Amino acid sequence: MKAKQMMVTGLCIAGLMLAGNAVYAAGQYGPGVTDTEIKIGNTNPYSGPASSYGINGKVHAAFFNMINEKGGINGRKINYISRDDSYSPPKTVEQARQLVEQDKVFLMFAPLGTPSNMAIHGYLNESKVPQLFVATGADQWNDPKHFPWTMMFLPSYGIESHIYANYILKNLPNAKIAVLYQNDDYGKDYLNGLRAGLGDKAAKMIVATQSYETTDPTVDQQVVALQGSGADVLLTAAIPKFAAQTVRKVYDIGWKPTHFLNSVGNSVGLVMKPAGLEKGVGIISATYHKDPTDPQWQETPEYKEWAAFMNKYGLSGSLADSQAVIGYSYAQALVEVLKMCGDNLTRENVMKQAASLHNLKLPMLLPGITLNTSADDFDPIKQMQLEKFDGTTWKVFGEVISGSGT
Amino acid sequence: MADSVPVDSTAKLAIERQSTTAVAVWRWAATAALIAVAVVLPFTLSNYQVFQLTQVMIYAIAVLGLNILTGYNGQISLGHGGFFAAGAYTAAILMHRYGVPYWATLPAAALVCFALGVLFGLPALRFEGPYLALVTLAMAVAMPQLLKYFDNWTGGKQGLVLTKPLPPADLGIDRDRWLYLFVLVVLLLAIRIAANLLNGRTGRAFVAIRDHPIAAAAMGINTARYKTLAFGTSTLFTGVAGALAAIVIGFVAPESFTLFLSLSFLIGSAVGGIATIGGAIIGGFFIEFVPNVANDISDAAPWAIYGLALLLVMYVMPRGVVGTLGPWLGQAIANFGSARRAAK
Numbered sequence: 001m002k003a004k005q006m007m008v009t010g011l012c013i014a015g016l017m018l019a020g021n022a023v024y025a026a027g028q029y030g031p032g033v034t035d036t037e038i039k040i041g042n043t044n045p046y047s048g049p050a051s052s053y054g055i056n057g058k059v060h061a062a063f064f065n066m067i068n069e070k071g072g073i074n075g076r077k078i079n080y081i082s083r084d085d086s087y088s089p090p091k092t093v094e095q096a097r098q099l100v101e102q103d104k105v106f107l108m109f110a111p112l113g114t115p116s117n118m119a120i121h122g123y124l125n126e127s128k129v130p131q132l133f134v135a136t137g138a139d140q141w142n143d144p145k146h147f148p149w150t151m152m153f154l155p156s157y158g159i160e161s162h163i164y165a166n167y168i169l170k171n172l173p174n175a176k177i178a179v180l181y182q183n184d185d186y187g188k189d190y191l192n193g194l195r196a197g198l199g200d201k202a203a204k205m206i207v208a209t210q211s212y213e214t215t216d217p218t219v220d221q222q223v224v225a226l227q228g229s230g231a232d233v234l235l236t237a238a239i240p241k242f243a244a245q246t247v248r249k250v251y252d253i254g255w256k257p258t259h260f261l262n263s264v265g266n267s268v269g270l271v272m273k274p275a276g277l278e279k280g281v282g283i284i285s286a287t288y289h290k291d292p293t294d295p296q297w298q299e300t301p302e303y304k305e306w307a308a309f310m311n312k313y314g315l316s317g318s319l320a321d322s323q324a325v326i327g328y329s330y331a332q333a334l335v336e337v338l339k340m341c342g343d344n345l346t347r348e349n350v351m352k353q354a355a356s357l358h359n360l361k362l363p364m365l366l367p368g369i370t371l372n373t374s375a376d377d378f379d380p381i382k383q384m385q386l387e388k389f390d391g392t393t394w395k396v397f398g399e400v401i402s403g404s405g406t
Numbered sequence: 407m408a409d410s411v412p413v414d415s416t417a418k419l420a421i422e423r424q425s426t427t428a429v430a431v432w433r434w435a436a437t438a439a440l441i442a443v444a445v446v447l448p449f450t451l452s453n454y455q456v457f458q459l460t461q462v463m464i465y466a467i468a469v470l471g472l473n474i475l476t477g478y479n480g481q482i483s484l485g486h487g488g489f490f491a492a493g494a495y496t497a498a499i500l501m502h503r504y505g506v507p508y509w510a511t512l513p514a515a516a517l518v519c520f521a522l523g524v525l526f527g528l529p530a531l532r533f534e535g536p537y538l539a540l541v542t543l544a545m546a547v548a549m550p551q552l553l554k555y556f557d558n559w560t561g562g563k564q565g566l567v568l569t570k571p572l573p574p575a576d577l578g579i580d581r582d583r584w585l586y587l588f589v590l591v592v593l594l595l596a597i598r599i600a601a602n603l604l605n606g607r608t609g610r611a612f613v614a615i616r617d618h619p620i621a622a623a624a625m626g627i628n629t630a631r632y633k634t635l636a637f638g639t640s641t642l643f644t645g646v647a648g649a650l651a652a653i654v655i656g657f658v659a660p661e662s663f664t665l666f667l668s669l670s671f672l673i674g675s676a677v678g679g680i681a682t683i684g685g686a687i688i689g690g691f692f693i694e695f696v697p698n699v700a701n702d703i704s705d706a707a708p709w710a711i712y713g714l715a716l717l718l719v720m721y722v723m724p725r726g727v728v729g730t731l732g733p734w735l736g737q738a739i740a741n742f743g744s745a746r747r748a749a750k
Binding site for chain 1: 452453458461555557563565567664666
């Protein structure tokens with residue numbers, strides 16, 4: 001009798017479990033997801049001082065349109081709602097709240113700008129809404145312990161610096177390094193990244209450091225002081241205005257170090273031209289994506305596919321804009337993560353899948369660069385390739401180098 | 407016949423007195439009803455809408471400050487975004503560096519911005535009209551860069567992240583509604599203070615200076631003193647609004663206080679009615695909602711829609727919403743009252 005009772009109970013439990021499984025098979029959804037749709041929120045500066053970055057949002061929208069025309073992701077169309085925040089943090093808060101609370105989006109994707117992301121960082125993490133692939137580069141964004149709902153995308157400043165360190169250790173093992181950095185979080189990310197990359201050799205190899213304030217009129221004095229240290233390698237972590245001054249001064253005083261110039265300050269138009277193109281020959285920097293104006297990529301199928309996409313969706317005016325390449329890569333990464341989620345489209349699972357990227361290749365990133373994340377590393381791109389200035393443009397050289405987090 | 411005149415006029419006076427009391431009672435009842443609605447409203451709306459209305463009230467306080475200066479005293483300011491920023495950063499620095507409770511930052515922001523306004527008002531005495539507008543413009547364009555310069559205090563371009571205040575535990579309401587009520591109290595206080603100031607001797611002096619500075623001086627008004635006072639009072643209100651904005655948003659950065667913010671205040675002021683108190687609230691609604699509505703109508707050209715809305719309002723109601731409808735409404739109430747008495 002007792003055995004029979006137990007069997008009945010057992011069968012009941014088994015039945016319930018099966019029923020439960022059947023429910024799960026139809027899909028487990030977070031807010032903003034149905035059998036036919038995934039709602040994605042975004043803020044971008046379409047107006048205001050930073051509106052040139054708005055191309056990112058336009059490229060995302062076009063890319064998701066293309067995905068939808070091809071049938072969506074597992075039969076679900078992406079409903080991409082992107083709102084203008086004019087690069088004004090209070091507006092970002094308002095737009096993000098509207099997207100999360102009124103539009104009920106599944107997640108916030110690639111909000112653009114450091115102050116904008118800072119303004120919604122706490123809110124999204126408190127509300128447990130993914131802030132997936134923020135469009136900004138400071139090291140602090142990679143902090144899964146305190147902000148488990150926020151994930152980076154770009155190589156952080158620290159990682160870039162780490163990559164220079166790896167190159168120096170391998171190719172210039174006896175280098176005496178001088179560092180010029182901006183005296184704030186951004187500049188210190190580079191200095192700390194370099195130290196971490198050099199490891200226990202840091203104290204010996206770094207012979208001099210100088211910093212500047214963004215309010216300083218010039219950095220001439222700092223450059224002269226660094227030359228006086230006898231260093232033969234210079235790392236400059238500076239924004240365009242000061243990067244240009246440094247390039248010019250180093251040349252003018254006849255100093256010939258191996259000069260590493262951070263990617264923030266390597267614009268040809270804003271830095272190399274004002275400094276004097278001939279003065280920058282031989283300077284080394286780093287990049288992770290294909291430069292759309294570089295002829296060496298323009299015959300590759302990846303570039304052609306991107307260009308065809310840009311032309312088809314009315315974005316042909318931005319074919320020379322690196323931001324359009326970056327926005328394209330962001331959108332592709334999101335689509336990959338959503339595919340990995342399968343029918344389990346909960347916010348928890350999206351973060352879990354985003355945190356388990358393994359060697360994901362994206363066509364417009366440099367060959368050999370892949371996305372990798374783990375539960376305690378929320379910075380997907382940790383590799384870059386060095387590039388050298390030839391007097392007109394940057395040319396990538398050598399191998400892809402990886403730098404781990406700091 | 408002869409002795410009936412005083413009787414008649416006494417009766418008339420009595421009726422008039424009665425009707426002014428009636429108007430006062432009506433006005434009091436309407437105000438009470440409005441406040442009651444404002445208190446109940448957040449409990450019928452979603453958190454996001456409550457947050458938006460909180461923003462409206464903050465902008466209304468800022469616009470009210472500008473109305474005192476521009477509307478009542480005739481001094482045009484394109485720089486109130488800068489004073490808004492000064493208030494916001496005063497609150498932010500006190501909260502972030504010194505752990506001062508959020509409500510205690512308001513008097514500090516008021517004091518700082520009053521002092522700033524008076525200091526700014528002194529040189530501004532030499533300028534009028536468009537020239538003054540340009541001088542104040544300097545404040546608006548300089549502020550974001552000054553904030554980056556003093557980055558030891560302000561956090562530079564990274565800004566300062568603030569802990570958003572929690573509601574008192576025993577009240578049983580959430581943070582958005584608590585902040586709404588908190589800001590509502592400040593708004594009501596601000597309106598009350600502004601009304602007392604503007605409907606009295608000081609307000610008459612402000613208006614006299616606006617309308618005819620020489621005549622005002624001839625009447626014995628110390629124009630320099632009152633113009634400086636108008637400047638200080640105005641920036642005090644706007645600074646308090648800035649402090650509230652920092653508290654409600656929980657973050658300040660230089661990008662929050664661009665020149666466009668100053669323009670928004672001026673637009674809000676003109677739309678509501680520059681020489682009114684109630685107009686500030688309409689202005690707050692305009693600043694908060696019209697850009698959003700414009701964005702919903704067209705993402706391609708939201709600012710064209712915004713411009714169109716602005717043109718339309720200014721064309722239909724050149725003295726602003728309250729400036730145009732207010733007197734008309736007052737007349738209608740008076741007519742209604744006399745019609746009722748006639749019917750009796």
